[in-house]
Amino acid sequence: MTSLQPNPTGNERFNAEAANWDNNPSVQEATQMAFQTLQPTITALADQKRAATGASLDVLEVGCGTGLLTLRVAPLVKEIVAVDTAAGMIEMLTAKTRQPNAPRNIRPICQLLEDAEDPVLPPAAAAATSDDANPSSSSSPRRKFDLILSHLTMHHVPDLRPFLQTLLACLTPGGRVALTDFEDFGPEAIRFHPPTKLEGVERHGIPRGWIEELMTEVGFVEVRVWVGWTQDKNVEDWEDAERPTMPFPFLVCEGVRRLD
Numbered sequence: 001m002t003s004l005q006p007n008p009t010g011n012e013r014f015n016a017e018a019a020n021w022d023n024n025p026s027v028q029e030a031t032q033m034a035f036q037t038l039q040p041t042i043t044a045l046a047d048q049k050r051a052a053t054g055a056s057l058d059v060l061e062v063g064c065g066t067g068l069l070t071l072r073v074a075p076l077v078k079e080i081v082a083v084d085t086a087a088g089m090i091e092m093l094t095a096k097t098r099q100p101n102a103p104r105n106i107r108p109i110c111q112l113l114e115d116a117e118d119p120v121l122p123p124a125a126a127a128a129t130s131d132d133a134n135p136s137s138s139s140s141p142r143r144k145f146d147l148i149l150s151h152l153t154m155h156h157v158p159d160l161r162p163f164l165q166t167l168l169a170c171l172t173p174g175g176r177v178a179l180t181d182f183e184d185f186g187p188e189a190i191r192f193h194p195p196t197k198l199e200g201v202e203r204h205g206i207p208r209g210w211i212e213e214l215m216t217e218v219g220f221v222e223v224r225v226w227v228g229w230t231q232d233k234n235v236e237d238w239e240d241a242e243r244p245t246m247p248f249p250f251l252v253c254e255g256v257r258r259l260d
């Protein structure tokens, strides 16, 4: 199922960039590194759930873009609901899911997700048959997820507190978030984006101690924020740059929803 709605954040930048998004080698490299870093966690969680229930993981990805990470994760899980606020990005992902060899377990949705009971989300398993036909008319509970991923999106979100609260509410009890984004390691972190691409950037990376505290305040347990990888990026568009490339650490922000 694909749900296309007007982009409520008005972020034209990502609509304009969607068609060429995958041609950016730096974006491809960041996704590859995110996948390599997250794969052991995803596989371990999938194995655990399969052993306990016979089923695999229900995954939500927020800020999926054109689906670079989504398409890598899909073969490892039961289903991945892929949400993004930019209709252009979701159109690109939807086109990919229609290719003959694409995984069939991806649901692209264009939405600013602010409510875990948003009718654009699939219904909870028990109601799936009747509600799938017309999910937007349903007031039944929506699916909760074993794992929520979000890569390179948090630095675009104006207020991360309600964003994290929504993610927490979208998890099953015991479910986990694994959120990756570049670290705000100091003033030079601004150079992650070229000066021409600062539109829609709400913060120049994620400060490690700050996100750890915020996730704990919001109610996540087992919060762990760690450097997953470091990526060298070209910073030559900054005229005052002292070197052509700089290393940018990427954080993996993990947290768990308490068991009821």
Ligand SMILES: C[S@@+](CC[C@H](N)C(=O)[O-])C[C@H]1O[C@@H](n2cnc3c(N)ncnc32)[C@H](O)[C@@H]1O
Pocket (backbone or CB within 6 Å): 011, 014, 027, 031, 062, 063, 064, 065, 066, 067, 068, 069, 083, 084, 085, 086, 089, 111, 112, 113, 150, 151, 152, 153, 156, 157
């Ligand atoms: C830098 S791009 C990263 C896209 C993709 N994760 C990747 O690495 O290729 C950020 C994406 O987040 C989306 N986005 C921004 N704020 C969002 C929000 N609150 N909820 C969902 N998507 C959001 C943008 O539309 C954009 O596609």
